[in-house]
Amino acid sequence: MDTLEQLCRIDGVSGYEGNVAELMRKELKKSCDEILTDRFGNVIGRKGKGKKKIMLAAHMDEIGLLVKHISKEGFLSFVKVGGIDDRILLDQRVVIKAKKGDVVGIIGAKPPHLQKSEDMKKVIKHEDLFIDVGAANKKAAEKLVEVGDPVIFEPCYGKLGKDLRYGKAVDNRVGCHILLEVMKQIPKNIDATVYAVGSAQEEVGLKGARVAAFKLDPDYALALDTTTAGDTPGVKETESALKIGKGPAITIMEAGGRGVITHPKVKDVIMKAAKRKKVPTQIDILEGGMTDAAIIYLTREGIPSGVISIATRYIHGSSSVFSLSDVENAIKLTIETVKSL
Numbered sequence: 444m445d446t447l448e449q450l451c452r453i454d455g456v457s458g459y460e461g462n463v464a465e466l467m468r469k470e471l472k473k474s475c476d477e478i479l480t481d482r483f484g485n486v487i488g489r490k491g492k493g494k495k496k497i498m499l500a501a502h503m504d505e506i507g508l509l510v511k512h513i514s515k516e517g518f519l520s521f522v523k524v525g526g527i528d529d530r531i532l533l534d535q536r537v538v539i540k541a542k543k544g545d546v547v548g549i550i551g552a553k554p555p556h557l558q559k560s561e562d563m564k565k566v567i568k569h570e571d572l573f574i575d576v577g578a579a580n581k582k583a584a585e586k587l588v589e590v591g592d593p594v595i596f597e598p599c600y601g602k603l604g605k606d607l608r609y610g611k612a613v614d615n616r617v618g619c620h621i622l623l624e625v626m627k628q629i630p631k632n633i634d635a636t637v638y639a640v641g642s643a644q645e646e647v648g649l650k651g652a653r654v655a656a657f658k659l660d661p662d663y664a665l666a667l668d669t670t671t672a673g674d675t676p677g678v679k680e681t682e683s684a685l686k687i688g689k690g691p692a693i694t695i696m697e698a699g700g701r702g703v704i705t706h707p708k709v710k711d712v713i714m715k716a717a718k719r720k721k722v723p724t725q726i727d728i729l730e731g732g733m734t735d736a737a738i739i740y741l742t743r744e745g746i747p748s749g750v751i752s753i754a755t756r757y758i759h760g761s762s763s764v765f766s767l768s769d770v771e772n773a774i775k776l777t778i779e780t781v782k783s784l
């Protein structure tokens with residue numbers, strides 16, 4: 444199993460990133476001069492000691508669920524952690540990361556045969572779904588799981604065609620993988636101090652990046668993340684022109700201006716770096732969705748920031764699809780950008 448697959452399979456629901464953090468720390472140790480931690484749960488690697496400080500951020504957390512209640516029949520109700528579409532939940536296999544070990548569960552609902560025809564047309568809301576862990580009653584369920592345990596989609600990773608891969612937690616373990624590779628390949632004698640930040644709790648409000656940016660006070664920052672691909676049936680080009688396999692996406696603006704508005708100098712440096720390295724790129728203008736850059740660039744007196752991201756199909760689903768060639772190109776582009784900032 445390569446590191447990218449390992450990253451996609453490992454668990455790290457927002458606020459419970461410990462296992463991802465451990466893997467990131469282990470990998471960053473191989474390439475960085477120093478590993479820093481903070482009280483929030485971010486993992487920070489430093490390479491180089493030049494005057495200019497550059498922060499690269501990839502969030503470690505994934506969207507997931509949290510056990511909210513155990514019924515007397517032994518079924519679990521749950522809350523969503525991060526943005527999950529209720530329509531994808533029914534019939535998913537999940538893993539509850541319980542203290543005594545992993546517990547497999549199935550997300551169920553009232554069977555269709557027993558529903559009224561008008562109900563069948565409605566989306567079953569997450570509060571009407573439940574997780575079945577095969578327990579006979581509350582007492583039996585409590586032997587396995589506790590209220591407050593985080594829940595992930597059943598880990599998966601695999602090949603789809605030649606260049607594409609699918610996996611759990613592609614958002615944002617792909618970014619974590621890019622971060623690790625960039626730190627490996629950046630020359631030791633680089634004339635800058637490069638900080639690699641595996642940030643915590645991005646999916647629930649860009650929280651880890653906020654405290655890390657304050658601590659590091661960088662001159663420039665780049666978020667490495669995933670973004671929504673628009674190359675599936677039913678999406679108009681005017682809604683999203685991003686296609687997987689057509690190169691890393693360079694963000695100009697997030698959430699109609701409520702997220703990051705990429706600093707013109709940072710954008711310029713990225714675009715020139717892409718040209719020099721002959722890396723194909725796509726421009727990303729988002730009406731919804733933000734990245735860590737949205738909060739980093741508001742830190743202290745403002746930090747010029749940008750985003751390099753990977754177009755992903757079925758983002759925030761249990762098996763998101765991305766292109767390996769986009770990942771390779773994003774690594775090249777990030778390294779060249781860091782060198783020229």
Ligand code: ZN
Binds near residue numbers: 614615645
């Ligand atoms: Zn993300």
